[in-house]
Amino acid sequence: xxxxxxxxxxxxxxxxxxxxxxxxxxxxxxxxxxxxxxxxxxxxxxxxxxxxxxxxxxxxxxxxxxxxxxxxxxxxxxxxxxxxxxxxxxxxxxxxxxxxxxxxxxxxxxxxxxxxxxxxxxxxxxxxxxxxxxxxxxxxxxxxxxxxxxxxxxxxxxxxxxxxxxxxxxxxxxxxxxxxxxxxxxxxxxxxxxxxxxxxxxxxxxxxxxxxxxxxxxxxxxxxxxxxxxxxxxxxxxxxxxxxxxxxxxxxxxxxxxxxxxxxxxxxxxxxxxxxxxxxxx
Amino acid sequence: xxxxxxxxxxxxxxxxxxxxxxxxxxxxxxxxxxxxxxxxxxxxxxxxxxxxxxxxxxxxxxxxxxxxxxxxxxxxxxxxxxxxxxxxxxxxxxxxxxxxxxxxxxxxxxxxxxxxxxxxxxxxxxxxxxxxxxxxxxxxxxxxxxxxxxxxxxxxxxxxxxxxxxxxxxxxxxxxxxxxxxxxxxxxxxxxxxxxxxxxxxxxxxxxxxxxxxxxxxxxxxxxxxxxxxxxxxxxxxxxxxxxxxxxxxxxxxxxxxxxxxxxxxxxxxxxxxxxxxxxxxxxxxxxx
Numbered sequence: 001x002x003x004x005x006x007x008x009x010x011x012x013x014x015x016x017x018x019x020x021x022x023x024x025x026x027x028x029x030x031x032x033x034x035x036x037x038x039x040x041x042x043x044x045x046x047x048x049x050x051x052x053x054x055x056x057x058x059x060x061x062x063x064x065x066x067x068x069x070x071x072x073x074x075x076x077x078x079x080x081x082x083x084x085x086x087x088x089x090x091x092x093x094x095x096x097x098x099x100x101x102x103x104x105x106x107x108x109x110x111x112x113x114x115x116x117x118x119x120x121x122x123x124x125x126x127x128x129x130x131x132x133x134x135x136x137x138x139x140x141x142x143x144x145x146x147x148x149x150x151x152x153x154x155x156x157x158x159x160x161x162x163x164x165x166x167x168x169x170x171x172x173x174x175x176x177x178x179x180x181x182x183x184x185x186x187x188x189x190x191x192x193x194x195x196x197x198x199x200x201x202x203x204x205x206x207x208x209x210x211x212x213x214x215x216x217x218x219x220x221x222x223x224x225x226x227x228x229x230x231x232x233x234x235x236x237x238x239x240x241x242x243x244x245x246x247x248x249x250x251x252x253x254x255x256x257x258x259x260x261x262x263x264x265x266x267x268x269x270x271x272x273x274x275x276x277x278x279x280x281x282x
Numbered sequence: 283x284x285x286x287x288x289x290x291x292x293x294x295x296x297x298x299x300x301x302x303x304x305x306x307x308x309x310x311x312x313x314x315x316x317x318x319x320x321x322x323x324x325x326x327x328x329x330x331x332x333x334x335x336x337x338x339x340x341x342x343x344x345x346x347x348x349x350x351x352x353x354x355x356x357x358x359x360x361x362x363x364x365x366x367x368x369x370x371x372x373x374x375x376x377x378x379x380x381x382x383x384x385x386x387x388x389x390x391x392x393x394x395x396x397x398x399x400x401x402x403x404x405x406x407x408x409x410x411x412x413x414x415x416x417x418x419x420x421x422x423x424x425x426x427x428x429x430x431x432x433x434x435x436x437x438x439x440x441x442x443x444x445x446x447x448x449x450x451x452x453x454x455x456x457x458x459x460x461x462x463x464x465x466x467x468x469x470x471x472x473x474x475x476x477x478x479x480x481x482x483x484x485x486x487x488x489x490x491x492x493x494x495x496x497x498x499x500x501x502x503x504x505x506x507x508x509x510x511x512x513x514x515x516x517x518x519x520x521x522x523x524x525x526x527x528x529x530x531x532x533x534x535x536x537x538x539x540x541x542x543x544x545x546x547x548x549x550x551x552x553x554x555x556x557x558x559x560x561x562x563x564x565x566x567x568x569x570x571x
Contacts, residue, residue, distance in 0.1 A: 071531035073348070076364035076523045083519030086512055087558045091565045106561065113307075113557050114520065120300035121550045122528045161495070161505050175497070181504035185512055 011210035014064055018135065021057025022104070025050045025142045029100045032149040041240035044232065045247045047149030048225040052218055052251070054146060055192065058139030059199045059217040060210075065132035066200060070124070074204070077136065078197030082189055084110045084133075085140020090180075092141065093148070093157040100155065103141040111137030139196065147188035150225065150244060151232040152179045163235055177234070184231055191227055195220035212262040219259050222252035296546060304549040311556040315563055322486055323563045329482030330562065333475040334521045334555025338547040340471025341367045341525040344410065345461035345535045350453070354427050357454040357461060357534050359417050367472055367522035369413070370406040374473020375480050375514055377405025379507070382481055391485075398481045399474050406473015407466050414457055414465040421456040429456030434537050439463060454534070464535030475521075479555075480514035483562055490566035513562040520558060524550045 028050035034043040062077045070077075088110055092103035114137070115130030149155045163177035175181040179188075198220055203213040229244035264270055308331070315327045344366050347358025359366060381401035385394050421427050430447035431437065432454030437444060439460050448454050457465070487506035492499050528547040533540045 070527065072364060072523070072526040072529075073362040076362060076526050079364050079368070079519045080523035083516040083523065084558065086516040087520075087561050090509060090512065091561045094565060094569060110557060110561070114524070114554055117304065117550045117553050118524065118527050120297055121304050121553070122524065122546055123295060123297055124527055175501050176504045178505075180508050180512075183504075183508040183511065185508065186515070189512070189515070 014060060017057055017060045021053055022138070024053040025057070025146070026100055026104070028053060029142065029145055029149055029155065032153065032155070033097070035153045041153040041236040042243060044150050044153040044236055044240050045229075045244040047146045047151075047155075048222075048228065048244055048248055050146035051143050051150065051192065051225060051228075052221040054139050054143045055195050055221040055224075056214050056217045058136060058143070058196045059213065061132050061135045061139065062197065062200045063204075063208075063213065064128050065126075065136075066204070068126045068128060070126065074201040075197045077132075078193045080114070080133065081136035081140040081196060082144070082193040083140070084114060084137040085142075086144055086185070086189055088137065089141040089144040089148075090185075092145070093155060093160055096156045100142065100145055103145055104138055107137040107141035108134050111135070140192070143192040143196070144185065144188055147192065147228050148179055148185070150228050151184060151188070151235055153232075153236045153240065179235065182234075184235075187231065188228060191224040195224045207266055209262070209266055212259065212266055215255055215259045215262055219252060219255040222248055222255055226252060301546070301549045304553045308549075308552045308556045311553075311560050315560050319563060319567055322489060323567070326482040326486040327556065327559045327563050330479050330517065330559030331552055331555045333478035333482070334517060334551045334559070335548050336471050336475030336478065337367065337371060337518060337521040338525045338528075338551030339544055340370075340468045340475060341522060342529065342533065342541050342544050342547065343464040343468030343471070343536050344370070344533070345414070345457055345465050346529065346531075346533050348532045350532065351455075354421070354425050354455045355452045356532055357429070357431055357456060357458065358532055359413060359457070359465070363526035363529050363533075364519070364522045366410075366413075367525060368519060370410050370469040370472040371476035371518045371522065372515065373409035374402040374404075374406030374469070375476045375511070375518075377408075377473065378402030378477030378480060379511070382484060395478075395481060399477050402477025402480075403470045403474035406476070407470035409473070410465045410469025411462075414462045418457045418462070427455045429458045429461075430454045431458045431460070431534060431537070433534050433539065434460075438537050458534075460537050461535040464537075467536070476514060476518050479517050479559075480510050483510035483513050486510075486563065487566060494566055494568075509565070513558075517555060517558050517562075520554050521551045524554055 028046045031046040032043050035041055065077055066074050085107055088107035089103050092099045092106055095102045111134035115133035118124045119129045145155050148160055152159055160179040161175055161181055163174055164171050165174045165177050179185055199213050199217040225248040229248045232244055233241040316324050345358035346363045346366055347356050347360050350356035351358045352360035378398045378401050381398045428447045431444045432448055437458055437460050484506055487510055491502045491506055525547050528543055
């Protein structure tokens with residue numbers, strides 16, 4: 001197996017991204033707690049911003065890990081991140097107010113063990129493996145928690161398993177119309193897993209630049225947030241869902257434009273090709 | 283440490299010390315489960331570990347070609363280990379979940395388990411059989427290349443010689459008979475493993491969640507199914523990716539020299555499944571704080 005060498009040249013060091021990612025994700029998830037304080041659902045969109053922050057951090061972790069030739073493709077890294085993350089996240093929701101912190105700690109433990117297993121039992125012997133798998137499990141858990149907060153406005157087990165349905169003017173309690181009971185978590189799972197593995201897979205190579213990849217991650221994350229915001233119409237009030245949707249669309253348009261500008265900056269040359277020319281009459 | 287200094291050497295060497303530690307770690311995790319939740323929780327954890335090991339072992343049979351196979355330069359199905367294992371497992375899980383829904387509740391639990399796991403195994407095996415067949419159609423009729431193995435001189439099952447059909451400069455191409463059989467065996471084991479995880483967790487949640495949430499058994503069904511399904515998918519992906527790390531890239535099937543690495547994968551899957559399974563069991567236990 002050969003080693004693919006892609007040393008980070010310039011750009012923000014990984015540890016800075018790591019610390020900024022943890023802090024901003026946790027702060028954003030906790031800001032959704034304003035919902036409980038103010039008795040509204042207007043602050044759910046902070047969950048989506050947590051998703052963006054976590055995914056930007058996670059995609060850079062994937063870059064650190066996959067710069068070593070692990071021989072299994074970049075998508076597998078995204079899959080193990082969310083596979084281990086969903087387990088930690090589901091258990092952590094039981095802890096109410098402490099859920100994000102418990103998710104972080106538990107995911108870190110799971111990731112640490114998986115990293116140790118890969119490096120020692122499976123003999124991978126990749127220096128970045130343990131730290132990268134630890135970070136990735138945390139990213140997976142916090143991303144799912146962010147999606148949960150965005151879609152339902154809360155991150156506790158009760159809130160995620162209980163919903164209401166209005167029938168003939170009566171409001172009934174139901175478990176089917178909820179984040180976990182309705183299996184919206186499966187959609188959130190794949191929205192996150194695709195968004196985390198795509199950017200490095202698309203940007204890798206000799207022309208890799210950090211700002212372009214991270215901008216693409218933010219773009220993918222806002223795209224996922226648009227879908228999640230539409231799903232949130234089912235579980236939170238329409239006004240709050242519209243706030244999330246508008247923020248997601250604004251974020252997506254901005255990051256998409258920025259990403260296109262960065263792509264044109266990094267390209268050797270580019271041609272703004274027009275649609276198929278009309279050859280009639282020639 | 284920089285990427286330049288790294289020398290990943292994932293050879294076929296075993297690491298007996300680490301494997302011993304792994305087995306001890308698994309036993310410790312099972313012990314924690316026995317203390318926290320003897321009986322139904324422990325049964326579920328043991329089922330999860332067996333299922334995870336089945337997935338890890340079964341994936342070694344699947345002919346994974348990766349990018350070289352897409353260009354006709356290596357035998358196998360042209361995608362990664364994680365994708366194929368997940369496909370087989372999820373297909374099996376759907377089959378098993380359907381069987382679990384349709385069985386009468388009065389049936390003997392052991393009989394239920396056997397039927398559900400068999401249904402999952404058939405689902406996974408069928409998915410891999412269809413995939414292998416369509417891949418061979420594409421190779422033979424689309425790309426115009428004969429199936430030939432690069433790792434063995436004669437097919438271990440049919441005895442057909444391979445070297446005459448192998449193009450120069452390639453490691454073989456297409457899916458020889460032994461790879462096809464390996465794929466079906468791998469899909470069967472993976473589907474059975476995934477379904478075993480799902481069913482064990484489903485039974486646990488159906489029994490434990492109503493008391494925990496103060497609701498009736500019928501109301502809790504959506505949550506039990508969804509949570510068991512998500513945990514099963516999560517465990518499946520963890521085991522599939524760990525097996526992918528063990529194989530490192532491509533494998534032709536049971537006749538490939540890389541197949542001999544399976545003991546490592548079994549220990550790794552057991553540790554990972556025990557840890558994740560313990561968390562999945564603890565979710566229905568009263569909180570320690």
